[in-house]
Amino acid sequence: MMKGDSMRWDPYLLKGGEEFGKFCNQYLGLGEKEILYVLGKGFDPRMCNGIEQLLYYGGxxxxxxxxxxxxxxxxxxSHQYSPRAHRNLEKLHELMSxxxxxxxxxxxxWSGDDIRKRRIGSFSAGNVMSKIENIDEYTDIVVDVSAMPQSIYFPLIGSCLSLIDERASHISLHIIVCENVMIDKRIIDDGIDDKAYYVHGFSSGLENEATEGIPKIWIPILGEGNSVKLERIYTLVSPDEICPVLPSPSANPRQGDDILLEYRELIFDQWRVEPKNIIYSSEQNPFEAYRQICRTVLHYEQALNPLGGCKFVISAVSSKLISLGALLATYELKRKGKSIGLAHIEAQGYTMQRDMSDFEANNELFTLSLSGSCYE
Known part of the structure; x- marks a missing residue:
């Protein structure tokens, strides 16, 4: 893809819906799999769906x-939902018994007191895998992001990939996502931080004085109801050009149009984005978003390198599945030596609009394989 190099995840392995169960059944039947399953504790009703399915298929x-x-x-x-989180934890213990x-x-x-309090979740999550003793005893790491915030699963998956690339090439890495648009819409950010930041491990010297003045291209993956987040990420990035990514096709055929209508003033009137800069990518295929972002970076590099080059910032205020495309593109491009960063802004907590049990029938499990035997 870039200067003669092939794309790391092309071809790729992505299974969803009925294919998720078939893949698990087939993969676990290939022989002994020593699995470390990583998941987040939370009130999200999808917390245990992935591990329940994995254990169901045995092996x-x-x-x-x-x-x-x-x-x-x-x-x-989020503390008001502690009873829900506790029930999820009880279910996990039952499944793992x-x-x-x-x-x-x-x-x-958080770190520091009320006066000097600062965000450290991204840094803490990036160090999780370094604390696991005897990681070499596992053949597979499965990271389930269904009940994790983006600030956690971005650096966590990044550190897993680095670990595998640098010293544990025998380990297969899989990501599991339980997608449900109806539930996502009912888990609402409660308070947005004043400032955005670059995810730990994904800043690549973007703020160095040596690169000051070099054009900065911002590629944000858009989702509904995130204008405040977008404006604050924009303040951090201060881009020279913007290439928004819209989910299309998506579960809602009109979602891309609805997002454009919602952000019309912000995108076209305030930021002066050219319609030709808009990128469309499938909501349920993170590898497509990954490819689109990588191609966009290549296009700008070829155009601007004769003039001194450029820098790139990726961000995602979107569903978990498509947001993973932002992570994969940033990880690969960073390892190829590109000046690229992953920007994020956090919510201070979460609230639910109503009980979500009515919508759980719409849960759909997906798995992405990022390394290991699937690519041999």
């Missing part, structure tokens, strides 16, 4: 679990 080998607990601080509105061990890892979201 030989150990099935250990790493449970990540988020220390959000006493003021987080007699199957393997459950390790717990606490991720601090």
């Amino acid at each position: 030989k080998g150990k099935r250990d679990c790493l449970l990540i607990e988020f220390e959000e601080g006493e003021e987080s509105s 007699g199957k393997g061990i459950i390790r717990r890892e606490s991720v601090q979201m």
